[in-house]
Amino acid sequence: MKKSLLALSVSLVFLAGCQNTPVSPTPSPSPTTVPTPSPSAPPVFAGETTLKGSIALDALAVIVEVSTTDGAFRKAVESTNKNYRMGSVPVGKQVRVQAQYKNNPRVILSGRMDITPEQREKETTLNLTLESTATDLIYAKAAELNMSTLLALPVAQFEANEKLTSQRQAVLQVLQNIMKTPIDAQMQALQSHPDLVAKLKEAVPAIESILSGKPVTLPSTEPTAAPSGTPTTAPSAPSVFTPTKLLLKPGKSVTIAKDTSLKLWVVGMDDFGRTQNITPLWVPGANSANADLTAAGVFTPRAAGTYSYTATSGNLSETLSITVTDSELDSLSLIPDTNITLDSNVPFELKAEGKDKAGNTVTVTPSWELSNNFVGTVDENGVFKGTQAGRVDLTARARSFSATIAITVQSNSSFFLEMNPNSPVILTGKDQAIQILAQDLATNVSAFAFQFSVLDSSIGQFLSQDSSISGINPTATFRAMKPGTTEIRVRDILSNVTATFPITVADNVPFISSMSPATPVVPGQTITLSGEGFSPNPSENQVFFNRIQGSVLSSTPSQIVVTVPIGAFSGHVSITSSGRKGNGIPYVISPTLQNIIPQEGIEGALVTLTGQYFSTDNPAHNAVFFGSQKASIPLNVTGSSMQVIVPSNLGSEVDVSVRVKGQLSNFQKFTVSGANLPNWDERLAAPTSRSGAQANAISGKVYVIGGAQSDRSDKLEAYDVTTNTWSTLLPMPSSRADVATTVLDDRIFVIGGSGESNRLDRYDPATNTWLNLQGMTTGRSGATAVTYRGKIYVIGGNGSNGRVVEEYNPDTNKWTTKRNSPSRRFNAGSAVYNGKVYVFGGGEIAEDRVNAYDVDKDEWITALAPIPKPVTKAQVVLINSKAYLIGGEDQNGVEQDSVYEYDFVADKWRTLKRLPSARGGAAVAAYGSRIYVIGGFDSNNNTVTTTFRGTL
Incomplete structure (x- = not known):
């Protein structure tokens, strides 16, 4: 018999945080974790829907993420045909759908919908358009501003409310204007576009006022205050640091080579042993006319000799002596000069020294480089600070010499937060996109939702809608307001891990506003950066793609032409012009x-x-x-x-x-390839080829019942596992396929079947007789059945009866209806463990879900580990307290050769050795530690008679 094929062309893609865009790390203190409550018990399932829809605008591919606004559900798929389809979406919740365009991740369309219980087991449509995006962003803004009246309004009622049309259309008009620019040319994240941010700031409070029956107020021109709960002012300062001693760095008496400079710096120490860098006043002393000393403490001699300077701070002072040799630097080494291991978040000062050509030992002020910038940071004075566990190479460079050591950082914390761009300097009055990556290295789980605050909100603020962000590509917009340096505080909402990052606002610094051509780019390609504050001298502009420097070909004050360096990868391109550090913008290199x-x-x-x-x-x-x-x-x-x-x-x-x-x-x-087990061999073929049959093992024999070949079958055949022989027994009272069977007291109960039969027949192998018993309340085919504590439980089936659960009591020959399954289960597999009936896969289109029915509580449990691959028409057997799922068909109706082992206690799957060939709809039974797989469809859609035996 030829089976029907239903094709579903969907590839699951899970994002780094559900998919966060990883960004370059920043020099941050080691993250701190706020205790979180113990995880709750698995939720009781209420029902699901299949969400589908179209995606507006042209794109090669999009990543579609569906999530509930309460954060309890999150799943993603990739689409290449301008449509998406997502199963297992919970009903009774508000969901948000975001579609990120693969050829420009800055463009994300979105939509929002309240999925009512009436949509259970139905298909629900939510098309992603600019209109739906406008609605979603209005709700997102309302959540950030705690607009409770709007948030309580169902989305459908919001869209139907004519009083709100003008505000909604105003937001939509801004979106339409923005999207007049082609997707590939969009250089700013759509949701953080200044025009859109301004319009939402105006429209959402107006909508709240209309819904509350209050006068509509004009938007304030003052900077938007941070949401409630977000700190906007600096916390109470610690005790004032009062130094009582000055420590001169790199020492009170140093010698340098004549062709080098020396960086001087001062550390203050108080009576409690606490230290802090301070900025002193330098008073020149002996021979100072032959050297320069900058305000930053950089000493550069013009001649050999001995120099002195005095550092003063308040009533404190210390004098240092610098000897400049009459010879040039000839070598460089580090102190210490061996690999070291440091604790996270503990500063460690490194020093550099060398020899001049006359053999004198000299102090050297090198430049410092790290092989990566996520394990730790190093400042201009050579002070290294580990931020997370890992290994990094630190290199000192001076003149043409270099020296390198390896630093291993050990840390008790496995969680890290990163911000990109790294320690940016932003031109006053400009907006800067900030991206965040958070990941727990121990669990390999990425975070996706963050809250922001600024220590000194007079220097800059996050646009109000960005004070809390989540989604595929978390990006917030920081607005630079006045010169100064402050800190951004970022909190991962789920883990409560927080970290702080430095950010500087300054006048007269370079600022990159856009890049042409738009990303993605490739190494070796020539691009143009546009902005302001660039040096017209190409050699004075340094452009870095992450930490790799590009080759500047030409420049004007507003444009730089640069070649993307070999070795570059996705990240941020940043600018330094004439020694003035600037900002950075993201770019994409498709891996x-x-x-x-x-x-x-x-x-x-x-x-x-x-x-x-x-x-x-x-x-x-x-x-x-x-x-x-x-x-x-x-x-x-x-x-x-x-x-x-x-x-x-x-x-x-x-x-x-x-x-x-x-x-x-x-x-x-x-x-x-799976594990080495089971060991498969082929046994004597069955007398009859068929699919959709069931098998049960009793006392050394495997009984194969029903199924279909060219038509429904009533045949009952038994395989003797000891003698490797087949026998034909008394047929079923009626011909049926897709029956459910289970064993109780060494007798086989055959339930339902094709034609939505409600029959219940019992076969006794001892007498080779059949007995018809009281039929089910609800007739169905393709159900699954198990036995537990002397009763039989029948779950699921075809069509509208796919959620029905019934209990049969053989002592009274009566049926009792139990709590419905949360979703239809057709041609699923099942097994009983520890008082729960586990139901695996199934469906008109193959599913990967696993639910469990708690018999004593009469309730369903979800949040169990899904099957590694969606399957239907697979069979499940129980051996040594583990379930084994055999064969089946995938979402495209293709037969499978897979064998999976499920550990009930650990809630984990393991892939085992495959079947000798694919089988769908086979009859499967277990006897001892062996699995018997009989008949079914092969990969050519033909029913077969083969018998495979797998030994564990």
Whole structure:
């Protein structure tokens, strides 16, 4: 019999934080964690819907994320046909859908909808358009401003309220004006566009006033205050630091080579031993006419000799002596000159010294470089501070010499927060996009929702709608208001981890406003940066792509032509002109995944990925996905290769992709070979070929019942596991396929079947007889059945009866209806463990969901680990307190050869050794530690008679 095929072309893509755009780290203190409550019990399920819709505007591909506004549900898919489809979306909640355009991640369309209980098990449509985006952003703004009346209004009522039309249309008009620019040319995140921010600031309070029956007030021209709960002023200052002693750095008496400069700095110490950098007044002494000393403390001699300077601060003073040799620098070394291990968040001062050509030992002020900027930071004085566990190479450079040591940072915290651009200097009056990455290295889980505050809000503020951000590409806009340096405080909403980052506002600094051509770009490409404050002398402009310097070809005060350097990867391009540091803007280099070595392996294996444009700043910036499962943080990362450990819960063949700071690569196939078990062999073929039959093992025999070949079958055949022989027994009273069977007291109960039968028949192997019993209340086919404590539980089935659960009591020969399943379960598998009936997969279109029915509580449990790959018509057997899911069909109706093991206690899946060939709708039974797989459809859609035996 030929089966019907239903195709579903969807690839799951899980984002780094649900998908956050990773950004370059910043010099931050070690994050601190606020205790969080213990996790709650798995939620009781209320029902689901399938959400679908179209996506406006032209794009090669989009990443669509669906989430509930309470944060309890979040899932993502990739779409390449301007449509999306998402199953298992909970009803009774407000959902938000965001579609990020792959060819320009700054463009995100969105929509919002209240999904009512009436949509349970139905398809729900939410099209993503500029209109839906306007509605969603209005609600997002209302949430940030705590506009309770608007937030309480269902979305459908909001869109139907004619009194609100003009405000909604005003927001829509701004969106339409912005999107007149092609997607590829959009240089600013859509949601943070200044015109849109201003309009939302005006429209949302007006909408709240209209709904509350209050007069509509004009928007204030004052800067928007931070939301309630967000600190806007500096906290109470600690005890005033009063130094009682000055410490001169790098020492009170130093010697340098004549062709070098020396950086002088001063540390104050109080009576409690606390230290703090201070800015002294320098008083020149002996021979000072032959040297220069800048306000920043940089000493540059013009001749050999001995010099003296006195540092004063209040009533404190200290004098230092500098000897300048009459010889040039000839070598460089570090103190210490061996690899070191440091604790996180503890400053450590390094020094550099060398020899001049006359053999004198001299002090050197080098420039300092780190091989990455996520393990720690180093300042201009050589003070290193670890921010998270890891290893980093620190290099000192002076003249043509360099010296390097390795620093290992050890930390008790595995969570880190990063901000991009790194320590920016922003031109007064300008807006700067800020991106955040947060990840727990221990669990490999990325964060996606953050709250912001500014220590000194007079220097700058986040636009009010950005004081709390979440989503695929978390970006907030900081508005620079007056010169000064302050700190941004970022809190990850879920983990409560916080960190602070420096940010500076200044006059007369360079500012990049845009880049042409628009991203994505490739290394070696020539681009033009537009803005202001650039030097017209190309050699005075330094442009960095992350930490790699590009080659400046030409420049004017408002434009720089630069070549993207080889080795660059997605991140931020930043500017320094004439020694003045400026801001940075994001750019995209689409990573390429070329090969996986080997292309087949078991879960837990170490594999090598080769390609282009991987991040070398931070291994965690490279998120590797095997299907929907995120792999471990990569090891041994270079720009063209890295190694990862293959994760668990995988299908037998998966698509592998890499996200570099949120930018998605192409896909490559990887085959999961599974464990070495079961050991499969082929036994004597069954007398009859069929699919949709059921099998049960009793006393050394496997009984195969019903099913279909060219038509429904009533056949009952038994396989003797000891003698490897088949026998034909008394047929069923009626011909049926898709029956449910279970064993109670060594007798087989056959339930329902094709034609939505409600029949219940009992077969007794001891007498080879059939007995018809009281039929179910609800007739159905494709249900699944189990036995628990002397009663039979029948779950699911076809069509509208797919949620029905009934209990049969053989002592009274009566049926009782129990709590419905949260969703339809057709051709699912099931097993009983610890008082719960676990239901696996199934569906008209294959699903990966796993739910459990608690028999004693008569309630359903969700939030269980999904099957590695969606399957229907698979069979489940129980061996040694673990479930084994065998074969089935995928979402496209293709037969599977996969074998998965489910651990009830750990709620984890493991991929095992595959079947010798694919089978869908086979009859499967377990006897002892062996699995018997009989008949079913093969990969050519033909019913077969083969018998496979798997030994664990």
